[in-house]
Amino acid sequence: MQIPQYLLERLKRNEEIAGKFNEIEMSILSILNFDDFFKRLLFQIADKFSIPHIWFSIIRESTIGKQLKGNSDSEGLKSTIAFVSHERFISIINNQKPVLANRNLTYFHDLMPVTLTEPIGSLAIAPITLDGKLVGSINLADIDAHRFEPGIDTSLLEQLARKVSLCLSNVTAYEQLKFMAYHDPLTGLFNRRVFERILDREFSRAKRYNSELSLIFIDFDDFKTINDTAGHRIGDKVLCFFADALGSLKREQDIVARLAGDEFVVILPSTGKKCAAQFIKRVTAYFETNPMVSGEYVFNIRISHGISCLSDEGVYNPSELLKTADSEMYRHKAEKKKP
Structure with missing residues (x-):
């Protein structure tokens, strides 16, 4: 029996598309960093399928969303990723099937990157997953209102989303390993090893340019009491709450790290002791009015601190700078215990 011509044409078209998918997959499998991955992937898809606008929407609260936010200063990521809240994303995508639209496109504004300023006629949103969990979508847009018209077959979009999800899992796993090598696994702050390297760099730079x-x-004051009364799980939440607050209160150039347990350090480049004291005053004031709440527990965080600077007596190297601040912290803690 002779195969109908339209079936032959469809088979040929499917083979061509499968070939393009394979070329895209092979071109990005060796990439192990987010910036290059997203740029290469989107370029390949746009080029092979002649799509004028293509980008990712990533759920801000997802694991990959948190990882990517750490790289959000990258110009490449700014133009290829829009971060959206889980609640808003789910209101648009209530299952893992592609969504097509060519009317009321302003409804999807939260999914669009700030760099997308040209008018579009139609939009396709293909959900992507990571380890079986919904983490965002890959989005295609065209000025042609009919290209992604609701009602057309979305099987190719689903294939694309599956390919993207598979490739994304590879680069995410590698980025997670790299992140863990440099960051504290609980709070996400820099770990002690990275802190020491940064302190060495900033100390040398300050000496070289005669800057502050x-x-x-x-x-923490009495952190052991929190662990003893509420348990280590709540204690970990308190540490994360504290780390997040420090991260939001610091300047862009400041570096926050967790040394161990409940010990944290902040490096303030080009900053004298007076300005450093103002910073810790803001931190103290913040915790006085913002207790950490978890279920039935409410903790008013109290801290002790010590400040050192390059001009302090006996500070000739980075380790002495840290040692001086540590000694000042213990002195502060002891003074608070005096009747």
Whole structure:
């Protein structure tokens, strides 16, 4: 029996598309960093399928969303990724099937990157997953209102989303390993090894350019009591709450790290002791009015701190800068215990 011509044409078209998918997959499998991955992937898809606008929407609260936010200063990521809240994303995508639209496109504004300023006629949103969990979507747009018209077959979009999800899992796994090598696994702050390298760099830079440099050593008051009364799980939440607050209160150039346990440090480049004292004053004031709440527990965080700077007596190297701040912190803690 002779195969109908339209079936032959469809088979040929499917083979061509499968070939393009394979070329895209092979071109990105060796990439192991987010920036290059997203740029290469989107370029390949746009080029092979002649799509004028293509980008990712990533759920901000997802694991990959948190990882990517750490790289959000990258110009490449700014133009290829839009971050959206889980609640808003789910309101648009209530299952894992592609969504097509060519009317009321302003409804999808939260899914669009700030760099997308040209008018579009139709939009395709293909959900992507990571380890079986919905993490966002890959989005295609065209000025042609009929290209992604609701009602057309979305099987190719689903294939594309599956390919993208598979490739994304590879680069995400590698980025997670790299992140863990440099960051504290609980709070996401820099770990001690990275802190020491940064301190060495900033100390040398301050000496070279005769600029100021301050360091703040911070320690919780009675953190052991939190662990003993509420358990380590709540104690971990308190540490994360504290780390997030420090991250939001610091300047862009400041570096926050967790040394161990409840010990944190802040490096303040080009900053004298007076300005460092103002910073820790803001931190203290913040926790006085913002207790950490978890279920039935409410903790008013109290801290002790010590500040050192490049001009302090006996500070001839980075380790002395840290040691001086540590000594000042213990002195502060002891003074608070005096009747």
